[in-house]
Amino acid sequence: MSDNTAHEEPELVQLLTPEGELRHHPDYPLDLGADEVRGLYRDLVLVRRVDTEAVALQRQGELGLWASLLGQEAAQIGSARALRPQDMAFPSYREHGVAWVRGVEPRNLLAMFRGVTNGGWDPAEHNLHLYTIVIGSQTLHATGYAMGVQRDGATGGDDGTAVIVYFGDGATSQGDTNEAFNFAAVNNAPVVFFCQNNQWAISEPLERQSRVPLYRRAAGFGFPGVRIDGNDVFASLAVTRRALQHAREGQGPMLIEAFTYRMGAHTTNDDPTRYRVAAELEEWKRKDPILRLRAYMAANGVADDDFFAAVDAEADKLGERVRVDCRALPDPDPLDIFHEVYAEPHAQLDLQRAEFADYLASFEDAGAEGGR
Amino acid sequence: MSVNLTIGKAINAGLRRAMEADPKVLVMGEDVGKLGGVFRVTDQLYKDFGADRVIDTPLAESGIVGTAIGLALRGYRPVCEIQFDGFFFPATNQTFTQLAKMRRRSAGALNLPVVLRIPYGGGIGAVEHHSESPEAYFAHTAGLRVVTVANAVDAYWMIQQAIASPDPVVFFEPKRRYYDKADVDTEAALDSAHPMGAARVARPGTDVTLLAYGPMVKTALQAAEADSDHSIEVIDLRSISPVDYDTVTESVRRTGRLVITHEAPVSGGVGAEIAARVTESCFYHLEAPVIRVGAFDTPYPQSRLEEHYLPDLDRVLDGVDRAFAY
Ligand SMILES: Cc1ncc(C[n+]2csc(CCOP(=O)(O)OP(=O)(O)O)c2C)c(N)n1
Numbered sequence: 155m156s157d158n159t160a161h162e163e164p165e166l167v168q169l170l171t172p173e174g175e176l177r178h179h180p181d182y183p184l185d186l187g188a189d190e191v192r193g194l195y196r197d198l199v200l201v202r203r204v205d206t207e208a209v210a211l212q213r214q215g216e217l218g219l220w221a222s223l224l225g226q227e228a229a230q231i232g233s234a235r236a237l238r239p240q241d242m243a244f245p246s247y248r249e250h251g252v253a254w255v256r257g258v259e260p261r262n263l264l265a266m267f268r269g270v271t272n273g274g275w276d277p278a279e280h281n282l283h284l285y286t287i288v289i290g291s292q293t294l295h296a297t298g299y300a301m302g303v304q305r306d307g308a309t310g311g312d313d314g315t316a317v318i319v320y321f322g323d324g325a326t327s328q329g330d331t332n333e334a335f336n337f338a339a340v341n342n343a344p345v346v347f348f349c350q351n352n353q354w355a356i357s358e359p360l361e362r363q364s365r366v367p368l369y370r371r372a373a374g375f376g377f378p379g380v381r382i383d384g385n386d387v388f389a390s391l392a393v394t395r396r397a398l399q400h401a402r403e404g405q406g407p408m409l410i411e412a413f414t415y416r417m418g419a420h421t422t423n424d425d426p427t428r429y430r431v432a433a434e435l436e437e438w439k440r441k442d443p444i445l446r447l448r449a450y451m452a453a454n455g456v457a458d459d460d461f462f463a464a465v466d467a468e469a470d471k472l473g474e475r476v477r478v479d480c481r482a483l484p485d486p487d488p489l490d491i492f493h494e495v496y497a498e499p500h501a502q503l504d505l506q507r508a509e510f511a512d513y514l515a516s517f518e519d520a521g522a523e524g525g526r
Numbered sequence: 527m528s529v530n531l532t533i534g535k536a537i538n539a540g541l542r543r544a545m546e547a548d549p550k551v552l553v554m555g556e557d558v559g560k561l562g563g564v565f566r567v568t569d570q571l572y573k574d575f576g577a578d579r580v581i582d583t584p585l586a587e588s589g590i591v592g593t594a595i596g597l598a599l600r601g602y603r604p605v606c607e608i609q610f611d612g613f614f615f616p617a618t619n620q621t622f623t624q625l626a627k628m629r630r631r632s633a634g635a636l637n638l639p640v641v642l643r644i645p646y647g648g649g650i651g652a653v654e655h656h657s658e659s660p661e662a663y664f665a666h667t668a669g670l671r672v673v674t675v676a677n678a679v680d681a682y683w684m685i686q687q688a689i690a691s692p693d694p695v696v697f698f699e700p701k702r703r704y705y706d707k708a709d710v711d712t713e714a715a716l717d718s719a720h721p722m723g724a725a726r727v728a729r730p731g732t733d734v735t736l737l738a739y740g741p742m743v744k745t746a747l748q749a750a751e752a753d754s755d756h757s758i759e760v761i762d763l764r765s766i767s768p769v770d771y772d773t774v775t776e777s778v779r780r781t782g783r784l785v786i787t788h789e790a791p792v793s794g795g796v797g798a799e800i801a802a803r804v805t806e807s808c809f810y811h812l813e814a815p816v817i818r819v820g821a822f823d824t825p826y827p828q829s830r831l832e833e834h835y836l837p838d839l840d841r842v843l844d845g846v847d848r849a850f851a852y
Contacts (some may be wrong), residue, residue, distance in 0.1 A: 272631045283599070284631055288623045294589060295624070298596020298604075305552075305578055305602070330620070333589035340584060494634035495668055497692035501723065501768040503668070 166381045169388035172441045174449025182392040197231045201251045203469040204260045207476040212422040217267045221248045225417030228443030232390025244283045244296040244319040256282040261479035290328030297334045300343035309404045316401040317345040324355025335375040344401035347409040352416035357429040369411035377407045384414030385443040534704040536678035540685035554581040555607030587617035598638045611646040612655025626669030637692040647741045649702035651829040659790035664696045665767040672766040674698035676743035678708035683719035700741035725770040731759030734783040739763035749842040782813040783849040792820035814852035819845035
């Protein structure tokens with residue numbers, strides 16, 4: 155396998171080193187005020203806390219499943235903070251950081267994993283589409299949406315609309331993702347493909363998905379691809395801003411490969427000790443997105459201990475709220491099964507709903523008569 | 527004004543009218559542009575509406591349906607042409623897991639008014655994968671509406687109704703009947719047309735109900751004409767999901783017999799579903815078991831054998847006779 159280049163170390167765009175040192179990149183300048191930097195830090199810490207609480211709630215039986223974003227906070231927060239309100243984002247199922255930035259209540263994310271709903275929010279209200287479980291499907295939805303944006307004449311100026319779609323390294327093997335790359339390219343659609351290469355698709359490492367570094371796929375479809383340090387929130391923000399601008403100006407799609415690492419299990423059902431070694435985890439712990447930002451902030455006087463303590467206190471409060479809210483989520487009504495399948499009446503479904511309603515009511519009648 | 531149109535031309539005229547009425551209606555698919563589709567159903571639309579509204583897509587069915595979903599999320603009403611029945615399968619995932627389910631997933635926040643036009647069925651002497659009848663897969667998938675047409679009048683109106691529907695509609699076009707003609711009043715109002723979800727009694731009768739849809743309606747009407755011993759009532763089902771059981775059971779209660787015919791293999795087919803429901807709701811009215819006349823449970827054969835595979839006039843009449851043998 156000497157010709158396997160997937161693990162070749164190409165240059166990554168990095169603006170903040172694991173030690174917390176700032177670097178400048180000629181193509182991706184970033185000029186952030188102290189408030190913005192503190193805001194990013196706050197996002198990272200709070201969304202990690204939501205994630206930690208959700209894992210705990212799953213262990214306590216409150217959630218059926220949870221897909222942890224641990225380790226991927228910077229990729230998500232940086233890219234999502236690059237979005238403008240009018241931009242549309244299409245997530246996979248692990249984009250809790252993106253959802254956080256787009257204003258989706260954590261409770262609504264948990265509702266899906268608890269089994270209360272298969273969605274959880276109104277996409278139009280947040281300009282965030284629903285989570286998509288079937289790998290790669292949403293890449294085509296985003297591309298079609300971007301084709302609609304083009305037809306609306308909504309690209310061009312600064313107030314133009316761009317689209318971003320999130321997917322994993324495993325998703326790059328799917329036909330849909332490759333079809334989306336191609337549809338986006340031939341249509342010059344305003345869509346940014348944001349791949350979080352967290353190295354693993356459940357138990358399958360990157361070399362089972364690809365023989366070339368993922369960002370290079372873009373070249374074969376005819377648009378730019380760039381690899382960033384996915385644990386660097388500054389790089390994620392700067393490069394995504396640039397890619398969105400590229401799309402917004404009508405210059406077509408771009409692929410960003412955020413090189414990161416999934417610190418936790420794939421989901422709460424998964425046991426990563428069966429397929430990966432502890433040393434790998436240790437190596438990536440040193441690249442932690444939160445620690446490096448904090449180191450930078452402390453060393454450069456962007457924030458003091460009071461600030462960090464205040465964010466931690468806010469996280470504690472948020473954690474408490476997530477726990478309470480989750481337990482308070484009511485089970486849906488049984489007849490909800492039939493709701494919202496069709497926009498207009500569907501005779502067969504109406505018949506089945508009526509039969510089921512009668513069946514349910516028969517228990518109430520039996521109860522009223524003192525039981526059978 | 528009444529115009530004599532083939533089914534293919536009637537769909538074309540319906541598409542044109544829908545595109546004129548609503549700038550959000552798009553046509554997309556392989557070769558739908560300059561060529562006008564391999565059956566010419568989108569003929570001249572590219573010339574008149576331009577490349578932004580009549581989109582020649584890359585050769586990728588999942589891409590067609592998946593991007594149509596995205597376009598619908600942005601407020602468009604895409605009408606996708608899948609070139610042939612047997613080439614739909616690469617798009618099954620987008621259709622079944624995404625198109626059909628998104629309204630429910632979003633608790634009603636999202637509608638996907640997407641139409642999938644699929645020329646289907648056999649009888650044209652084609653090579654493999656050009657003659658299939660996959661409608662049962664779609665009817666089995668909640669969230670989709672599934673319809674088919676048997677004449678130019680329905681073709682003209684139902685394509686417009688499908689486009690106007692807020693739900694995803696799979697629109698099956700009987701390709702061996704594309705050139706059948708009828709007079710169509712192209713100036714009537716859309717809401718005066720027979721509802722898309724309703725069946726229609728295509729020929730009244732008293733002794734037996736013969737239910738058909740799409741390409742088999744013509745054969746069923748021929749059977750009714752040919753059989754001088756029985757008065758056959760022919761029902762054109764039109765909508766495969768939902769099934770208009772009111773019209774079907776009303777007829778069966780009167781005639782006491784039901785024969786169902788379709789081109790698709792009988793096992794697990796649409797006829798099996800209707801037979802089960804009718805047996806449940808009309809048990810005491812039935813003089814005989816519900817009879818199905820369909821294709822064998824085999825892959826569609828090479829075209830030199832299709833006349834044996836497709837249910838023809840004789841097989842349908844034989845089915846009717848069987849219903850009287852009890
Ligand atoms: C089409 C499809 N096949 C299989 C699965 C089961 N599955 C869920 S997540 C996953 C791995 C996905 O890996 P990747 O795209 O790298 O994303 P990550 O989970 O690492 O974020 C698999 C195989 C699925 N959801 N969809």
